[in-house]
Amino acid sequence: MTKKNVTLTISALAVLLAALCLADILLVGSGLGLRESFSALFGKGSTVGRDIVWGIRAPRILSALIAGCALSVSGTQMQAIFRNPLADPHIMGVSSGAGFLAAVATIAIPSGAAMSLGLRGLSIAGAAFIGAILSSVLIIAAMGRIRSGGTLLIFGVMCGFIFSAFTSVLEYSASEQSLKLFYSWASGSFSGNTWGNIILMCAIILLGILLYIINAKGLDIILFGDDFSRMGGADVERIRRISILGCCLSTGGVTAFCGPIGFVGIVSPHIARGLLGTSSHMKILPAALLVGSAICVAADIISQCFPIPVPPGSTVAIIGIPFIIYILMGHDSFS
Amino acid sequence: MILSADSLLIGYGGSSSPLCREMSFTIPEGQCILLCGANGSGKSTLMKTLSGMIPPLGGKITLHKGETVMIPTGIPKVKGFTLEEFIRTGFYSRSSWSGRVGKSERENILSSMERLGISHLAGNDISRLSDGEFQKGCIASALSRMKCSGGGLLLLDEPTAFLDVDSRSEVLRALKQLCLEEGVSVIFSSHDIHDSVKEADRVLALKDGLMKDSVSADENISTVAWAFSSMSHLAKNADE
Numbered sequence: 001m002t003k004k005n006v007t008l009t010i011s012a013l014a015v016l017l018a019a020l021c022l023a024d025i026l027l028v029g030s031g032l033g034l035r036e037s038f039s040a041l042f043g044k045g046s047t048v049g050r051d052i053v054w055g056i057r058a059p060r061i062l063s064a065l066i067a068g069c070a071l072s073v074s075g076t077q078m079q080a081i082f083r084n085p086l087a088d089p090h091i092m093g094v095s096s097g098a099g100f101l102a103a104v105a106t107i108a109i110p111s112g113a114a115m116s117l118g119l120r121g122l123s124i125a126g127a128a129f130i131g132a133i134l135s136s137v138l139i140i141a142a143m144g145r146i147r148s149g150g151t152l153l154i155f156g157v158m159c160g161f162i163f164s165a166f167t168s169v170l171e172y173s174a175s176e177q178s179l180k181l182f183y184s185w186a187s188g189s190f191s192g193n194t195w196g197n198i199i200l201m202c203a204i205i206l207l208g209i210l211l212y213i214i215n216a217k218g219l220d221i222i223l224f225g226d227d228f229s230r231m232g233g234a235d236v237e238r239i240r241r242i243s244i245l246g247c248c249l250s251t252g253g254v255t256a257f258c259g260p261i262g263f264v265g266i267v268s269p270h271i272a273r274g275l276l277g278t279s280s281h282m283k284i285l286p287a288a289l290l291v292g293s294a295i296c297v298a299a300d301i302i303s304q305c306f307p308i309p310v311p312p313g314s315t316v317a318i319i320g321i322p323f324i325i326y327i328l329m330g331h332d333s334f335s
Numbered sequence: 336m337i338l339s340a341d342s343l344l345i346g347y348g349g350s351s352s353p354l355c356r357e358m359s360f361t362i363p364e365g366q367c368i369l370l371c372g373a374n375g376s377g378k379s380t381l382m383k384t385l386s387g388m389i390p391p392l393g394g395k396i397t398l399h400k401g402e403t404v405m406i407p408t409g410i411p412k413v414k415g416f417t418l419e420e421f422i423r424t425g426f427y428s429r430s431s432w433s434g435r436v437g438k439s440e441r442e443n444i445l446s447s448m449e450r451l452g453i454s455h456l457a458g459n460d461i462s463r464l465s466d467g468e469f470q471k472g473c474i475a476s477a478l479s480r481m482k483c484s485g486g487g488l489l490l491l492d493e494p495t496a497f498l499d500v501d502s503r504s505e506v507l508r509a510l511k512q513l514c515l516e517e518g519v520s521v522i523f524s525s526h527d528i529h530d531s532v533k534e535a536d537r538v539l540a541l542k543d544g545l546m547k548d549s550v551s552a553d554e555n556i557s558t559v560a561w562a563f564s565s566m567s568h569l570a571k572n573a574d575e
Contacts, residue, residue: 083411214432216433216434217424217427217430217432217433217434218427220416220424220434221424221425221427223411223413224410224411224413224421224424225407225409225410225411227383227388227405227407228406228407228410228425229427230388231386231388231404231405231406231407231425231477232424232425232426232427232428232480233427233428233429234427234428273414273415277415277460278415278416278420279413279414279415279416280415280416280420280434282433282434
């Protein structure tokens with residue numbers, strides 16, 4: 001693909017994403033007409049209107065954007081280091097690890113404790129983040145013993161199952177109030193984040209993207225095998241560790257504040273590679289970020305269109321799974 | 336001389352005993368060497384040791400000139416890289432953080448592709464290359480790196496596996512040409528003994544932890560026959 005076509009494709013993706021964001025902020029959600037939303041967007045109109053647009057919709061859309069970026073960056077890296085087109089943080093059990101510790105936190109905080117709802121939410125987010133790190137540490141530890149990317153993927157899936165099983169055990173013994181709090185996190189949602197949460201999430205994910213950029217040429221060479229990489233002078237273990245750390249930060253950040261959201265990580269790198277006709281990690285980064293964000297914002301729009309808002313975590317799965325089946329049928333863009 | 340090995344002991348560390356012991360040999364410039372032996376005799380281990388990928392269990396390897404580059408077997412043809420981009424990824428330690436290579440490196444990449452007759456494929460996606468073309472691409476990748484450090488020793492693990500008859504002889508001829516015209520030396524392992532022994536200047540054979548060195552082309556066939564009992568009739572024919 002020529003340089004001009006690459007610029008065109010990326011511009012088209014950016015326009016699509018901008019259109020989706022605009023549609024989301026102006027049209028989606030009840031209680032506010034198009035005209036009211038429009039004037040509220042520019043700081044005019046009623047206080048209620050401005051509160052809805054800037055206090056509810058804008059943080060929600062920003063959360064979706066950031067989540068999309070983080071998940072696509074993690075998925076792209078995981079597919080490279082495991083050399084498997086189906087690897088992503090959700091499948092590798094990182095989200096389940098985060099879910100397990102989030103459940104532990106929900107149970108551990110007694111329902112009668114004098115704690116504001118915001119603080120309670122933040123402690124669940126913190127626990128989820130630690131859970132993501134914990135499961136990534138498990139994968140890194142396994143990497144020392146398991147050499148095959150396929151086996152490692154199965155290891156990740158099994159870890160995910162164990163974490164989910166532990167989570168179910170905890171749910172069984174939880175109080176009604178704790179369960180409600182846990183489920184509102186576990187179903188995956190972009191709503192309810194404060195601006196403070198968003199800034200924190202943004203900072204974590206920028207760090208994740210920075211690690212990706214530093215590691216990009218290592219991710220390229222590792223696709224050709226460990227021996228080939230070593231001959232080129234690359235430290236394969238170091239590339240894998242940096243990459244897992246980056247995935248852990250990005251996924252942990254998103255999972256903490258938005259809950260477990262799967263499939264964006266698998267799907268967006270494939271779309272980015274397919275659109276640009278290249279697998280070079282530096283080249284596909286902008287496209288992968290835009291595609292990931294667009295999927296999350298689209299999922300947010302769809303989930304708000306139902307009579308009662310449904311969790312976008314489920315909408316993403318509904319959009320993503322047919323695509324994964326398509327990849328499995330042999331149309332994958334990797335080998 | 337490019338490389339010399341003195342009382343070399345190879346194998347993977349830990350409790351396992353060494354695969355081969357007491358190997359001493361020298362590799363002069365411009366020699367095309369066939370490394371043969373049954374599966375598990377230590378061919379890949381010897382190559383990995385010579386290339387510095389794994390340390391020797393004992394003895395000493397001295398590199399006198401250039402660098403040693405090994406092309407491992409079964410490099411995947413990942414979709415989404417042009418042949419030139421693929422060759423550039425191999426320059427990991429010489430490229431900038433964003434993967435850019437300098438002018439002299441780029442010139443060496445282009446001249447190596449030309450040497451192997453694959454310049455016209457530089458912009459093609461490697462997943463669409465034939466296995467023979469891709470193998471030549473891998474050789475060009477190694478050659479371009481060796482040119483940057485002034486020659487050396489090229490090690491190839493099964494370069495002709497999975498190739499059809501025509502590509503097989505093309506790759507072997509290309510290797511032979513590199514030795515004659517670029518002054519590099521080549522050690523390659525192969526199971527296609529009949530084809531490869533014809534192109535080899537020398538044979539190194541591994542059997543039961545021992546190494547036999549043909550030293551010159553005259554002894555090539557008897558050395559192969561030493562490593563494989565089913566090949567002994569070849570040696571008899573050669574004697575007659």
